[in-house]
Amino acid sequence: MQPRAHVTLEDVARAADVSLATASRALNGMRVTPQLRDRVLAAAEKLAYTPNAHARALAGASDRTVGVICHDVTDPYFAAIAGGVMRVAGDNDLLVMLASTFRDPEREIAYVSMLRAERAPAILLIGSGFEDARWERALEAELKPYLDGGGRVAVVSRHRSLKVDSVLPENKAGAAAMARALLDLGHRRFAVLSGPRALTTVADRLGGFREELARAGVALDPADIVEGPFTRDGGYGAMSELLSRGSAATCVFALTDVMAIGACAALRDQGLSVPDDISVAGFDDIPIVRDLTPALTTVALPLQRLGEKAMELALTENNGRRRRLLRMGGEVVLRGSTAKVGS
Amino acid sequence: MQPRAHVTLEDVARAADVSLATASRALNGMRVTPQLRDRVLAAAEKLAYTPNAHARALAGASDRTVGVICHDVTDPYFAAIAGGVMRVAGDNDLLVMLASTFRDPEREIAYVSMLRAERAPAILLIGSGFEDARWERALEAELKPYLDGGGRVAVVSRHRSLKVDSVLPENKAGAAAMARALLDLGHRRFAVLSGPRALTTVADRLGGFREELARAGVALDPADIVEGPFTRDGGYGAMSELLSRGSAATCVFALTDVMAIGACAALRDQGLSVPDDISVAGFDDIPIVRDLTPALTTVALPLQRLGEKAMELALTENNGRRRRLLRMGGEVVLRGSTAKVGS
DNA sequence: GCGCTTACTGAAAGCGCATTCAGGGCCGGT
DNA sequence: ACCGGCCCTGAATGCGCTTTCAGTAAGCGC
Known part of the structure; x- marks a missing residue:
């Protein structure tokens, strides 16, 4: 070999x-x-x-290849962010190696370890951390000596427990804004297509949404919250489950656009129309949702910029003391997948 | 650093x-x-x-990280193939590093050179080669010593000039099949959204399509062939151009699904309906096109399998003599974006 | 033309690790 | 007890390269 x-x-x-x-x-x-x-x-x-x-x-020459680790490059969300990272890396004459963990903590650590072993000048982690805090600690232990050794680390959209420069989506505020927008359209019965509860991304988005609803005196029936993996099929399955339960929701909020796409497919397969029969909203604003019919209402995140910022953070010396933290995005973009209730 | x-x-x-x-x-x-x-x-x-x-x-330990180089991970086509590569790599306890060249030959060579320098056990190249034969030769020169040194190389969907194991999509046959299917629907006036002519992928698909049309006595007006980059916006632009020319085509064949998506968007923006006003067909069958409305008629390629096969080729010793060559896919999948003419 | 600076070149050290080669315990056999 | 043999350990070597460090030839002023 x-x-x-x-x-x-x-x-x-x-x-x-x-x-x-x-x-x-x-x-x-x-x-x-x-x-x-x-x-x-x-x-x-x-x-x-x-x-x-x-x-x-x-022999001491310095390396010009940075590592980027995400859950799954196949997912447009991660691909878009990675695209941003690569753009600024390219501008700085750096090569970037992209790795996918497929949500396997062991593999994530293996990649970090490898990058560390290869003395990559920087490592970027993209995506929510793991559900098991034990792994998160193992990762931290792996990262610590790397940082001590002069390595640069930045994370995007990831659990805050890691004490490194981060750029985070406005998950909570964005979800709250979406709640307001949906309420403004007249909706009062909502359903949520959620991801694994242990992810902070889920907690933030779900929390922000629910709290804003509560503020308007609208409760979210636990039976109207269905959990599934953050994938197209996860969304499809969750939506199907919801339908079979006979939910009375007039509007479905999927915690990610990818899930929303699956949800729309399930709705279509059941002969239901979006948004006439039911409104659907997502989160992330991945590029493709603009081209769907109807186009998806969603919480916009400047995905490419998230990646660019992270790379910039990793590239600039953190002269100041502690870690830097950027929050971005969170604006609601209303498109055709949501309609005024009863219209 | x-x-x-x-x-x-x-x-x-x-x-x-x-x-x-x-x-x-x-x-x-x-x-x-x-x-x-x-x-x-x-x-x-x-x-x-x-x-x-x-x-x-x-000191002599062997490496377990293979390199995969594609044009753009952000493109679902490459992402899907890369996904397949990673699946079998994972099964074989290999880590994979993914690189995007963004169609910059110099960067591609830089990556190959780096992987070579790091003594990666295998390098996979995904995607059509470059338009400039000069670069292709430079790449070959870079690869040759790597192969001589025992490195394994496999390519997917790439210009055949490189003398290495390859897995290729049935571009020509697939395009021809699509031509037949479209003819069967009654179409006689076609337009093609093409990519850069110098790419063999383009030559094969366009050639297969045109020849099959010719066989049925239908000519393809050069004015009905519009060229653009293989991107969503490229498709959008090409379609817009076509409309502004006042083409009489009843059916548009985009050489890639991504372009077809852009084309549909352009059509929608012009207030035209697919497939009522015009039929649209693509090529590749990237996952998302199933969820579009209408779903896209396309030439199916088992993208994930292409990647899997390539990794398998790279992994198995080529005991036989010369390079192995696999061809896959090419079946037409009729979906909602195409309709019988006049219906 | 002599001594001195300047400008390159070549020999050698060492980066961190795997591995070969000898050496030193320990065992069983007698 | 004594010796052959085995197993495990530690010193030493080398992987391919960058980088001192010292040395040599050329260039300068006097």
């Missing part, structure tokens, strides 16, 4: 008839007599020499 | 009062007296020791 018989710097040096040191300098653009430099470069070219990154890193 | 002051194996060995060799062995699970092993493990734990991957790799 391991490549071998590799062309080394020594081979190049020998071919160019110079010393190792000179070859190294020539290849790294340091001051070397032009003639020698050309000989070295030519030799390197001819031998198809590639420096061994491991040896180079081990 | 570079972490320093790191805990090394030597620190652990000293703390456990054993030799470096013993510490190394204990941590790698080789035969060591249980008592010593425990001491080492405890010391490592206490010091938060993480082996330096560079040093480890340099």
Whole structure:
């Protein structure tokens, strides 16, 4: 599995008839007599020499590859954020390696460990933390020495227990705003398509929504809250469950757009119309929801910007004392999937 | 930028009062007296020791991180394929690092070079090659020594010039099948939303479509072929262009689903109905198109499977002689975005 | 033309780890 | 008890590269 018989710097040096040191300098653009430099470069070219990154890193050269870890690149939410990260990374001449954990804490730690072991200059974590606090602690233990060693870490949309620079979506305020918007449309009976309760994202969004409803004197029937995974099929299943329960809700609030998409599919499959029979709202404003029919009402998050900001945080020295914390987004965008009740 | 002051194996060995060799062995699970092993493990734990991957790799340990390079993870097409790759990688206890080139050949080469330098056991390239043959050659030059060194390479949906294991979509046959299906619906005037001509994917799909049409005696007016980037906005722009030209086409074939989505948006913005006013068909069958309204007629590609197969190819020794080549998909899936003409 | 600075070059050290090679306990056999 | 053999340990080597450090040739002023 391991490549071998590799062309080394020594081979190049020998071919160019110079010393190792000179070859190294020539290849790294340091001051070397032009003639020698050309000989070295030519030799390197001819031998198809590639420096061994491991040896180079081990010998002290600095790395230019940052790591980004998210739950699932396949999910448009994470993809959009990662896109932002990559944009500013590209502007700063950094390469980025993206990893997906598929919500497996063990794998997340394996990736962090690997990035740490490779001495990546920065690690970005995207997405809600895990439900099990034990893992969260293990992660922290893994990150601590990395930070102590000079590594830079930033997180996006992730449980606040990690004491690092963070950029967070306005989950609570956004959900509250959505509640107000929906109330303004005349809705009084709501259903919520929720994700795993242990996630702070869920707690914040659900909490913000419920509290704002309560403020208006509207209660949320526990039977109208259905839990499912944060996926399209999760939304489909949760919506189906809700329908089979015979919920009287006139409006469904899905905690993520991806779930809302699944919900709409379930509704369609049941022959129900959105928003005529029931209104649907989401959260995140992933790019695709604009192109749905009807377009989805949702709480907008500047996903790409979230990623950009995180990368910027990781790139700028935190001269100040403690961690920086940014909150972004949270505005309601009304589109065709929600309608005035009774209209 | 570079972490320093790191805990090394030597620190652990000293703390456990054993030799470096013993510490190394204990941590790698080789035969060591249980008592010593425990001491080492405890010391490592206490010091938060993480082996330096560079040093480890340099000293001969084999790597378990494969690299996947695609144009843009943000595009559902690539994301789906990458998902497949990751699935089988996960099953084989491999970590995968995903890179996006954003169609910048230089960056692609940088990533390959990096992966090569890090001695990754395998590199997967996803997506059509570049328009400029010069870059393609540079890539080849970069890959050659990697392969010679024992590296494994597989490509998905990519220009065939690279002499490596490949899994390819049935572009030509699929497009031809779509032409037949559309003809069967009664359409005779077609428009095509194309991508950059230099891409073989474009050539194959466009060629297959046009030839099948020709076989039925239907010509494709060059004015009805609009070119744009393979993006949602590219599709939107191309469709708008087509409308402004006053095309008489009753059916639009977008060379990718993503473009088709943009096309539908443009149509909607112009107050036109799909499929009543005009039929729209795509290619790829990315997951989201099932949930559009109307759902998109398209040429199905088992995207996840493409990725899985590629990873499998990279994982299995090619005992046989030359490169293996798999072709997959190409079946037309009729959905709501296309209708019988005049109905 | 001599001594001194300047500018490169080459030899060598070492980054952190896996591993080979010897050496030293300990066992069983006699 | 004594010796061969086994198993485990520790010292030492090397992976490929960057980077001092010292050395040598060239360039300058006098």
